[in-house]
Amino acid sequence: MMIMSASPGLRIGPSDKVFVLTGAGISAESGIPTFRDANGLWCGYRVEDVASPGAWARNPQLVWRFYSMRRRGALTCKPNAGHVALAALEHELDDRFFLCTQNVDNLHEQAGSRRLVHMHGELLKSRCDSCDRQPFEDTALFESTVPRCECGGQLRPHIVWFGEMPLEMERIAQELERCTMMLVIGTSGLVYPAAGFVSMVRERQASTDGGVRTIYVGPEEPANSRAFDQCCLGTAAQVLPGLITVD
DSSP states (O other): EEESSOOOOOOHHHHHTTTEOOOOOHHHHOOOOOOBOOTTTTTEHHHHHEEEESHHHHHHHHHHHHHHHHHHHTTOOOOOOHHHHHHHHHHHHGGGGGEOOOOOHHHHHTTOOSSSSETTTEEEEEESSSSSSOOOEEEOOOOSSOBBBBTTTTEEEEEEESOOOOOHHHHHHHHHHHHHHHEEOOOOOOOOTTTHHHHHHHHHHHTTTOSSEEEEEESSTHHHHHHHGGEESHHHHHHHGGTEEOO
């Protein structure tokens, strides 16, 4: 593994396919809190009280107050240079680019990204906890009431809570299988299943004689740093704008 405080640049060839995974670090640069502190609390709340199916069953009003707070904060934030650089890369690569984000904000979309999935859901959407109504755009703040669906069920945040299955896993697996470069940005390497994606790519790397490159971008080395060919130390906004050249 090569560790650099400044990157000499990465070249993407005409046949390369790029898989990008982003985590909380890129959103934090835009002012969105990471929420979980060193004691495992989210803004003073236990995860079990605000971000689990059990929490929803026990106290949906508390859950909505928590996510309304998160919505209020997200609505004032704007994408940073890292988001913009990824959107520009997608524009150049088109269907050779795929973005998987662990973040629930819409900063990638604000920057212009379109070929992406939110594996942990989307903060500015809601869905019914009872019927098969599709998730829908929703920026309302519900601090004193729990909203209802037309079917009578309760509307919940379109968020993957602890204990629930991340979204779009089949598509993510397909994109991991076809990529020739994996770029991981601003994620600790501790949260699974996303932390295991680079290991999946490394297994392919061993069978393709080094044909899959793995690169990390973040201010500090991630917990799984040994899985990367190169670690570029610095924030996404600092590193990404000058990192990649497309042939």
